[in-house]
Amino acid sequence: xxxxxxxxxxxSPGSSAGALDVLxxxxxxxxxxxxxxxxxxxxxxxxxxxxxxxDTLLSIFGQAxxxxxxxxxxxxxxxxxxxxxxxxxxxxxxxxxxxxxMAEWGLPPVLAVGLGLGMGAALGALNGTIQVLTKVPxxxxxxxxxxxxxxLAEILASGRDLSRFPESFKFLGTGNTVPMLIMFAVAxxxxxxxxxxxxxSRAFAIGGNEEVARLSGVPVAKSRIYYYMLGGLxxxxxxxxxxxxxxxxxxxxxxxYELYAIAAVVIGGTSLFGGRGGVGKTLLGMFxxxxxxxxxxxxxxxxxxxxxxIGAIIxxxxxxxxxxxxxx
Amino acid sequence: MxxxxxxxxxxxxxxxxxxxxxxxxSLEAGEVVGLLGHNGAGKSxxxxxxxxxxxxxxxxxxxxxxxxxxxxxxxxxxxxxxxxYQTLALADNLDAASNLFLGRxxxxxxxxxxxxxxxxxxxxxxxxxxxxxxxxxEPVSALSGGQRQSVAIARAVYxxxxxxxxxxPTAALGVHETAMVADLIQELKKQGLGIFLISHDxxxxxxxxxxxxxxxxxxxxxAERVEDVTEDDILSMIILGxxxxxxx
Ligand SMILES: Nc1ncnc2c1ncn2[C@@H]1O[C@H](COP(=O)(O)OP(=O)(O)OP(=O)(O)O)[C@@H](O)[C@H]1O
Ligand SMILES: [Mg+2]
Numbered sequence: 001x002x003x004x005x006x007x008x009x010x011x012s013p014g015s016s017a018g019a020l021d022v023l024x025x026x027x028x029x030x031x032x033x034x035x036x037x038x039x040x041x042x043x044x045x046x047x048x049x050x051x052x053x054x055d056t057l058l059s060i061f062g063q064a065x066x067x068x069x070x071x072x073x074x075x076x077x078x079x080x081x082x083x084x085x086x087x088x089x090x091x092x093x094x095x096x097x098x099x100x101x102m103a104e105w106g107l108p109p110v111l112a113v114g115l116g117l118g119m120g121a122a123l124g125a126l127n128g129t130i131q132v133l134t135k136v137p138x139x140x141x142x143x144x145x146x147x148x149x150x151x152l153a154e155i156l157a158s159g160r161d162l163s164r165f166p167e168s169f170k171f172l173g174t175g176n177t178v179p180m181l182i183m184f185a186v187a188x189x190x191x192x193x194x195x196x197x198x199x200x201s202r203a204f205a206i207g208g209n210e211e212v213a214r215l216s217g218v219p220v221a222k223s224r225i226y227y228y229m230l231g232g233l234x235x236x237x238x239x240x241x242x243x244x245x246x247x248x249x250x251x252x253x254x255x256x257y258e259l260y261a262i263a264a265v266v267i268g269g270t271s272l273f274g275g276r277g278g279v280g281k282t283l284l285g286m287f288x289x290x291x292x293x294x295x296x297x298x299x300x301x302x303x304x305x306x307x308x309x310i311g312a313i314i315x316x317x318x319x320x321x322x323x324x325x326x327x328x
Numbered sequence: 329m330x331x332x333x334x335x336x337x338x339x340x341x342x343x344x345x346x347x348x349x350x351x352x353x354s355l356e357a358g359e360v361v362g363l364l365g366h367n368g369a370g371k372s373x374x375x376x377x378x379x380x381x382x383x384x385x386x387x388x389x390x391x392x393x394x395x396x397x398x399x400x401x402x403x404x405x406x407x408x409x410x411x412x413y414q415t416l417a418l419a420d421n422l423d424a425a426s427n428l429f430l431g432r433x434x435x436x437x438x439x440x441x442x443x444x445x446x447x448x449x450x451x452x453x454x455x456x457x458x459x460x461x462x463x464x465x466e467p468v469s470a471l472s473g474g475q476r477q478s479v480a481i482a483r484a485v486y487x488x489x490x491x492x493x494x495x496x497p498t499a500a501l502g503v504h505e506t507a508m509v510a511d512l513i514q515e516l517k518k519q520g521l522g523i524f525l526i527s528h529d530x531x532x533x534x535x536x537x538x539x540x541x542x543x544x545x546x547x548x549x550x551a552e553r554v555e556d557v558t559e560d561d562i563l564s565m566i567i568l569g570x571x572x573x574x575x576x
Contacts, residue, residue: 196440198433205430208421215381215417217402217431275421 062176081274086145124232173245207274
């Protein structure tokens with residue numbers, strides 16, 4: 001204690017300014033994204049009467065939450081300079097498996113959820129391991145995972161009616177509130193992981209410069225496998241919450257989720273090229289995307305046009321990322 | 329007593345290029361050994377084998393009279409070998425403290441990364457190495473060449489190295505900072521470290537080193553005590569690839 005005291009005493013003039021600096025620094029990093037969110041929200045607020053209700057705001061959060069849970073994993077993987085296109089399919093496999101565990105095997109929900117999360121983690125770790133061992137680029141390995149895991153989910157689900165789950169399980173998907181709380185808890189833990197643990201903080205170094213990380217004694221390959229594992233685990237958790245919410249599981253769920261997650265992460269300001277970003281940004285990015293989707297549908301714009309809008313925004317966000325990199 | 333480091337008959341090739349060809353060199357505790365030679369002579373490659381960055385094709389490394397297995401930077405670290413790479417090997421997107429402690433992050437008793445303590449330690453060592461260094465919170469990409477250099481030096485000095493490798497540590501430095509590095513080398517030498525120093529400045533090397541070794545085209549031309557040779561002898565070794573001491 002006395003040591004801590006003396007340290008703060010020594011650096012106290014610097015450190016109070018330091019804390020302010022950190023706040024200011026963090027704000028400078030996200031203010032553009034916050035401003036974009038405010039602008040977009042304001043736009044729809046003006047354009048659409050029903051959009052103005054508090055319920056709409058809640059439903060934006062609620063609908064964002066499942067994708068946001070998955071996107072927390074995507075954030076970790078992208079910061080480390082990796083890419084996982086298969087998380088949407090991992091989502092499908094875990095959803096179907098958890099459904100089978102409960103609807104067919106009659107496993108208690110706690111066990112089904114635990115096994116489901118383990119399944120997600122294992123599939124993610126498999127992606128990472130294949131990359132590390134074969135040196136095949138992440139894009140290719142996880143593109144393979146995208147179709148292979150999707151096939152696996154279809155095989156597992158074929159001819160099965162996976163619905164009507166126990167009440168205690170359905171609790172996980174109650175209204176907008178429970179998924180939202182899970183989302184915030186996951187985001188908080190992911191943030192802690194990225195900033196306060198050795199493994200997590202090294203993701204920034206690995207994503208920034210893998211060779212430097214290696215020369216500094218960071219076990220790069222092993223760390224990467226863990227990042228993909230966490231990505232898979234969180235895809236699994238997102239699937240579990242969705243299955244609980246819908247009260248059924250089917251292999252078509254999760255389609256394109258990996259792309260929406262990457263979009264949200266990049267819109268929030270995490271670099272697609274690794275080394276920079278954070279989970280708070282991902283939540284902001286997810287809210288921006290969801291606000292646009294909800295806002296456009298309130299204005300009567302169809303899903304196909306919404307997709308076009310999201311696609312355009314992704315390109316703008318990545319362009320911005322590229323531009324920022326080139327100017328420093 | 330066995331030397332601190334003995335590299336015996338080290339060879340490594342990249343594709344068709346024999347970058348290091350049957351090179352042997354030793355280093356004592358408290359000794360500074362300089363490596364000289366033209367661009368592409370194989371100096372960096374040789375020391376990267378000792379630092380675990382490259383795996384040699386053949387040869388042996390002995391440390392304190394024991395045969396050492398160095399196949400990764402982590403192995404080298406376990407032998408208390410610290411390296412300042414020619415390229416500095418810093419992660420541009422991280423600040424000075426994160427670079428200093430990368431791979432060896434300080435943690436709280438609960439195992440969480442202790443940013444405050446790492447920053448305080450960084451402040452302390454930077455105050456000693458480069459009192460003008462103020463930009464602790466910025467990514468090192470925002471630093472000048474000299475400031476980056478001092479982060480890299482701090483990184484090697486902080487962890488109580490026994491064997492220190494410095495690959496052109498003063499290349500990006502001004503006169504004043506170069507003198508500071510020279511002082512630091514003397515101080516570390518007094519503490520009993522063995523230091524491999526690479527530089528192109530022959531005069532500087534004659535002043536700082538106990539012995540100088542000259543490489544050319546991947547081969548070791550010779551290693552001589554500085555009091556036994558003149559600057560001209562060294563230059564002719566570098567240029568002609570012959571050791572006048574042996575020829576005479
Ligand atoms: N990773 C690598 N892949 C291929 N060739 C390499 C590699 N590293 C070094 N070489 C080659 O090995 C030879 C020795 O290079 P090295 O960097 O060791 O020279 P050096 O003596 O440090 O030169 P300088 O004074 O310019 O730093 C060169 O021909 C170089 O091109
Ligand atoms: Mg070199």
